Amino acid sequence: MKSPLIKQDDFWEVEYVNKVIIYKTINELKRYVKGEVVESLVEHYYKSDQLLQKNEPIKQGVLSHQKLIQHIYFVYFDQMSAVNNVRNIAGDLARQARKAKQFKLIVTGAHPLKADTVQQWCEGFYLGDYEYKGYQSEKRPARKAFNLVLDVPKQTDISAAIKRGFVVAKSQNMARDLANTPANYLTPKEFMTMTKKRFSKTGVSIKVYDKKSAKKKGMGAFLAVSQGSSQEPYLLELTLNQSKEAPIVMVGKGVTFDTGGISIKPSHSMSCMKGDMGGAAAVCATMSALEELKVKKHVKALIPLVENMPSANAYKPGDVITAMNKKTIEVINTDAEGRLILADALCLATTFKPKLIIDIATLTGACSVALGNVASAVLGSPQNVVDTILSKQDDVGERLWQLPLYDEYLDYLKSSVADFTNCAENRLAGTSTAAIFLKQFVGESSWVHIDIASTMENKSTKGYQVKGMNGSGTRTLIQAILTTS
Template sequence: MTVECFSEDGVASLPVYLVGKGGIDDARLDADVRRWIGETGFRGSAGEVMLLPDNKGALAGAILGTGDDKPGTPFITAHLARKLPEGNWHLATDAGDDGTLALGFALGHYRFDRYRKADRHAPRLVCPTSADRSQVERIAAACYLTRDLVNTPVNDMGPVELEAGLRALAKTYGASVEATIGDELLAKNFPMIHTVGRASVAPPRLLDLQWGRDDAPKVTLVGKGVCFDTGGLDIKPAAGMLLMKKDMGGAAHVMGLASMIMDARLPVRLRVLIPAVENAISGNAFRPSDILTSRKGLTVEIGNTDAEGRLVLADAMALADEEEPELMIDMATLTGAARVALGPDLPPFYCTSDSFASALLDAAENVHDPVWRMPLFDPYDRNLSSSVADLNNAPAGGMAGSVIAALFLRRFVEKAKEWAHFDIYAWNPKEKPHAPVGGEAQAIRALYEMLSRRFPA
């Protein structure tokens, strides 16, 4: 995926001045600009954009207010991508981290226009010379890919189309993809992936991408690919189904993260596993109280068919664990409990390594991609108990839902040296300068930053 928000070097462009509150006294600005600011009442509020005319009434530039530069607005230049008229622009004042400023513009430039014409042509920015343009474009393209996948409805993004998307990504970077489809899942011992997806007209499948040298450190990404979730026989209410096209958000996220890893040629042996299914309803749908035998051999009593994501992840994670990766990361739109605890913008993660958590939190702060560590609280593990099976996928009680889901997944990880689970939302419910309402990439910029430090190219 290409990012087309930057002008080519050497093109004529108009200046954008970044001005905080009280900017009328900014000595870096031309006297005429300061006079115009004063006479128009420009306040320099964060995101405030004002166009500047020349003495003939032609467009001469623009001013972007940066406010008080409070934390939480690192991508202030995203406002430019949404408010400037078409044309080429450049930043005329030094405002700090040029890489972040360039990425903010790129993220704000995103539009999901697959199903309708774009309402206008967007402006372009001359990428600041001190910014690493290839890195900015790599990260922005991954976020675009993730957003596009999540935004696409299931009629165009079912298991078949998700496989096609992964194969296209693999082709770009010379990776291989194998797919285990339909009843072949039973033959190759992925019974829970088969059970969850068998009621759909689109056969369930396990997608397996591999890239990199065999002797490199093994990094495995597992993404929940439930392309639509009705809830199964424990059917969701209508309101609960409205956003269920995003239930493959985990798959979209690991694809976005994989694109950055491969594009940067990090020295790892990358594996991406995506159980791609639709949790549909038909005569052969699985039922509450069914008992499933997992790939790992653990038996699972079905307490609720709407807790299907952890079932398909468990089989995929068991496969990943068999080859003892140095690092296994799974990402999933797994629980509403995570949203109750931390809201839509702060994804929780669980991990078995304090050093991993520390490195990730530092990386997240550095790239303005917030995450929050949650506890794998061992006493709650007993809540997974069943009187008729090894564990229950949705035990009664309703408390600590995100923690208990993470503990369920931990049962399927033994050999991986480090494991981390991300319970993401994958959706932006309110307009932000750098993110429209819709699919959103969460935690993958932080993960890429951490991996780049750990495995430098």
């Protein structure tokens, strides 16, 4: 059956209007469009059983009033698929707006839009419009302004939702920028400099541990990873709202480039390793969002920054190193370096007597093997804090999947010369064995580990996901901080 409405290809030459209609039931949608030009279109899609499809919105071109071109998007709102449908359509439309001479978007609902939907639209627009500026010699044209109209009840105060949406998206784009930056431009020192600049006139304080102060603290694992590089290591301690209240502490892996060290990676596995500081980027961006949203909670962020390089000074397989908590570690593979720098950062986190520690890292290739590129792994203890993180994923739109943290996995890390090894000699349960290793450094603290290796990079552009480093985990961290009491 053909569509009853007229299509026109050359729509960029006239005023271009996009209208998005969000609905929860077919009857609700039919009532909303009754008497409108799209009523027959809704009936057409209803008869062809397309209006309850969950994976993709329905898009249709419409010609009316001679010079007004509309694209009508019908969005069926259904939990996770619907949440990301909102962001995805907004992201696609943001990129369309770059091309149009005139562009107007009307977002409405067969039922009134709520604040959380408004926030998702704002996030999707800002995330979908992202482009890494990079270092190309030719400057790109400036963005054009366009109108965004959100149809909400008059009594609804959406200003907070709009602000939060744009702040959250801007922060994820900050994480994207950091992770997309080539490693010769974003060294550990440059990351430190950029972080200081971002928070220089804010209420966020920064303490820097250099090689000397890290050695004084006994951070042998952190320092071992860095010793093969000519770039100095730094560990940043960021504090928001210092108080006697027990803090929430975030820890983000910051390997600004990872060759694998002496256990060197194959070349095809190395080109994206400028993004091996994705955890650090997400943590830094989250602090930026919390500061801008004027969150009143006591929050700390620990960001260990190193390069992992092979050289005559590099740490080696077979070495035994000592972490800040005096635990000894036999190095089996120097490419299992992220967990070593996190180990000392986690030890430092416990000294603050935190109510919760959340670490985030591009930690294991095994995470991608287990989950593909559609979800990040989450592990931790006790279970109730993991459940809290998992319960927010539908709202956040970042998928998480819990992997097991069985005590038996520690047997995979047995060593005859140290307390344990830095990785298993077999390839079994790689994400879980990495997490059980990290658990040895959090003491009795409540702790959640998020492995974003699987979601660190987008291979193509679609919806609000843009090709390149993803800024993965930023929205999850922001939501976790906001909802932790």
